[in-house]
Amino acid sequence: MYSQILKLRERLINDGFESVRDEFHDGNSIFAEDLGYFSGFKMVYDFENVVYSTNINEVSQPFRTQFGYHVVKVFDKRKTRGEVTIGHIMTSFNKNDALLNSEDRINEIYNLIKQGENFENLAKQFSDDANSAKRGGKLNPFKSGDLGSQSFENAAFALNNMGEISKPFKSDFGWHIIKLYEKKPLEPFETLKHKLEIEVKRDSRSERINTALINKLLNVYHVRYDNSDLSDFISTFEKNLLNENWNLTFNLSQNKVLFKIRQNEYKYTDFVEFLKESEKRNLEKKELDTYVSSEYKAFINEKILSYYKDNLHLENLEFANTIKEFEEGLLLFELMEAKVWNSVKNDSIELMKFYENNKSNYIFKERIDAIIARSSSEKTSEYLQKLWLKNDDIDIIKKELNQNGRQNVLFTKDIVGKDHSIIPEGFNFKKGVSNVYYHNDAYYVIKVNKILPKRTKTFNEARGIVVSAFQAQKEVSLIDSLAKKYKIKINNNVLNNIKTQLLSH
Structure with missing residues (x-):
């Protein structure tokens, strides 16, 4: 794979992106795609980091992410364009109107706008985007990369004056006319700081936070990666250990302590069990001492984070509450997925029965x-x-x-x-x-x-709203059954205290 990506890099440098894309892109094992402009948090961190570090018109060295090997060519860089709020009128390529194609219809609508007709009224009457049409064409605010249509975003950000209306233009979805309602530049860092912190915690770059946390805990718990007892430990391995013949028999004292975290002791036997698991996922041949040292470091990291998590109520109450909230959210998601969403999706007989019993609604x-x-x-x-x-x-x-x-x-x-x-x-x-x-x-x-x-309506004509209604019924039944099974008691003192605090702000 690495040699293949090196060859593709050479072709990219010598022949250009279009040539490589036309020859090698198969949408299966090799992808050659124009990603357009994107900003932070839109890609995985390893990919984003290389792209931002590569100069314009240069091709990166091969690098690896969780998705495979990559090389990137950077065509351009620009400062963020901020955020816009616009309205649009769209004529879809898949129109029901047999009198006109979508381009002719958008040009007719544009002529009406030039003649002084109201944009919002025309959007309500003629836009094929049903979601925005009822609001006079108005969309939610968006930034570059949010919509997945570069032509649409370019047209939106090209408008500068409030109330300005574009000429008709084409996207992958149809023809559009857009009107600018608001345009905001990038907000100050202090305003965005909290939001960025949340994004970082959700992103793969949080691994850096994880590393920083481990380093902090090493100092707090007085644990070190270097350990003189490892030499004795390594000497007990049989010489064929890394040749897939694992024989983890030790003559040393089984109860000898390698390190401690507070009052918890971690012994040779604990490390042996960790190595046995490691065997299944790490058969790459290395020098014995390098291998054991690397696994010992991973062993410490695992135990130190496990201890910290298990003792969060003592170490960090705020973080403990966050973890609890997260775990309860996952449990709720898994419950809803098992009892409602998958149940509806997989039970076609019950879905059809629900449709038959509620035909009068469709x-x-x-x-x-x-x-x-x-x-x-x-x-x-x-x-x-x-x-x-x-x-x-x-x-x-x-x-x-x-x-x-x-x-x-x-x-x-x-x-x-x-x-x-x-x-x-x-x-x-x-x-x-x-x-x-x-x-x-x-x-x-x-x-x-x-x-x-x-x-x-036939079942197929009503399928979307039938599925939605059946899911809603399943959710109500699930909540009712849980309410009967579990007693909920409200602490009114705490509730009143929260109300008082909210009202004071």
């Missing part, structure tokens, strides 16, 4: 297959209605109404219910061309081609 209300015409002008909509009553050809009507570069009317074809944001309140489902309706600061004329009666 209903398509009456819907229409319709073409919806929208305009900002009442006069244009009235004229459109007259044209539509005489002529069914949408293309002819478009040419008649959308002239001189103006987007006077926008057409949408879809299957919708009365609760859809594009349908005016009080609209009567009736085949044919409707009257003109005022809705969402615009005028609508709707041609109903077909009325689809109320019906029950």
Whole structure:
């Protein structure tokens, strides 16, 4: 593997990234990927550390992480861009609208914005991102690397003035127009300090904290890695120890103490048992004294951390409470996984039974297959209605109404219910061309081609909400059973004390 990564490094230097990617990337054992820009805590620490230490246009030496061997080429570095809050209107590549492709539709919407129409209203009516559409297109604040779409992030961070709106642009998900609401630079270190400390503790770089803790405990407990008794210990090994013929028989006193932590003694026999376990995971051949010294250090580290954890109530109360909270959280997660999530996922018969018993909750209300015409002008909509009553050809009507570069009317074809944001309140489902309706600061004329009666959703149509509802029922049943089994008693004195402290702040 190492020789292979060395050869790939040479090819990367001589032939360039694109050539190596095209020839060797298989998505299985060899990955050659453009990672774009990323910031701290987005990658494992060993990977991140090498990338940040490599200069622009240079290729790193091979290095190893838990995922395998790597070489990286750094194309660019830049300071953090801070955080932005934006709204967007998206037209998906997988649209239901048969009248237009996503690029044509986004350009029509952009024309409406240029003509002075409200961005948020257009997002509610036409954006294919259902989650943000109901909020007028607004997204949660994000930083570089948060969304996984470099083209989208670049467009968002390119906006500088509050209320500024981008031109249409393409991402992997569809076409977008975005509006800037807020842009924040990097916050001061003192503001971020607590958050960074939490990130470090959750990250693989916490191993450095672990090492620092061990070094501190070595001093506190007066334990040393160097031990003169190890020489006697090593001499008792048979010469073929490292040739996979393990014979850990000792003539030395079995009860001889190697080191102490407070009142706890660790003897030859304890180290022997540790080595027997080590045999299974460490068959790499080394010099005998080097091997034993390395394992002795690992043995001390394990025992010193184990003692510290077991005595946290004496050593560090705050840390003890944190560990307890973490362990209880894991227990809760494992309980929910076993009793709820996996149960729902694996029990297809019970899931189908739940669907059959609750069919009345999974209903398509009456819907229409319709073409919806929208305009900002009442006069244009009235004229459109007259044209539509005489002529069914949408293309002819478009040419008649959308002239001189103006987007006077926008057409949408879809299957919708009365609760859809594009349908005016009080609209009567009736085949044919409707009257003109005022809705969402615009005028609508709707041609109903077909009325689809109320019906029950099939299992596949309702599967997502069925699974969610079944999980919710399982969770309620689990909590009820636990409440019956375990008595909960509230310490009102402590509760009142906490309330008093919160109110004082």
